[in-house]
Amino acid sequence: MSRPSRLARTHLAQTRKARPADEWAAERVFRPLAQWLVAPAARLGLKPTQIVLFHTGLVLLSAWQLRRGQWLVPAALLQLKTVLDNLDGQLARATDQTTLTGRYLDSELDVLGNLALLVSLQGPLAGTGLNLLLSLILSTDYLWERDYRAARGETFRAAAAQGGDDPRLLVALEALYQGYFVPQERLLSRIFEMRLRRAAGGDPTALDRQRYTPLPALTLSANLGLSSQLSFFGALLVLRRPHGYGPSLLLQAAALVAAQLWREERVRTGRRDDASA
Secondary structure (H helix, E strand, C coil), X not given: CCHHHHHHCCCXXXXXXXXXXXXXXXXXXXXXXXXXXXXXXXXXXXXXXXXXXXXXXXXXXXXXXXXXXXXXXHHHHHHHHHHHHHHHHXXXXXXXXXXXXXXXXXXXXXHHHHHHHHHHHHCHHHHXXXXXXXXXXXXHHHHHHHHHHHHCCCCCCCCXXXXXXXXXXXXXXXXHHHHHHHHHHHXXXXXXXXXXXXXXXXXXXXXXXXXXXXXXXXXXXXXXXHHXXXXXXXXXXXXXXXXXXXXXXXXXXXXHHHHHHXXXXXXXXXXXXXXXX
16 A cells, blocks of 8 residues: 555544644644645645745735735635644654654744734734734743643653754754744743742642643633634634734733633642641
């Protein structure tokens, strides 16, 4: 049996990125659609990085259409982009092409595409600010999943395949990641750890860390992922209400703050229950 034939029989469970909490839009809509494309993409010899470049072009085209006052075409392009954004990872896992270059490139070009969309919609200043807020929302999900797994002794991210990376390109992409994402992650990590220590009254125990990382909070952050963001943005475009997306990011941030306060209260309540037991 040829490799594309084997891939045609590959199930979604074998190519999806396993997560403790599912993103509904990705799991129920976009990843199943992307799965239909895994075998054809492999048959054509497409590389995940080529798909990343192509779906980034779709976002930039959507942003250009948005500036021209178009609504339906950008909405459709963004949904296609989201299908392909899921496809690149599923294809990489199905064909053992998960590389650091691909991971960095996907993350960084997502930021570029989001920035283009938001600047087209809100202008340079407000668009840049909203893009940073969106990045912080997505980084919160990343960190909450990392901490959830660490508190339970689970592996956070599978190692990338050895080889397949252009050394010079990898260095450049890693530098960009270090300059944009790492400061956000360090800041948020310090805040989350400081709040945990305050709630625990000192050094948190392993049980405190499990209480601090409940699955419902992670489910909330997971469903603010990029697949959900772009499907919601597309819905607003269809309704001709795209300017509602900016305020929605503020509401999302407020929801995460409320979830953070609940996480802290779980630690304090657990400590009181332990003391009275």
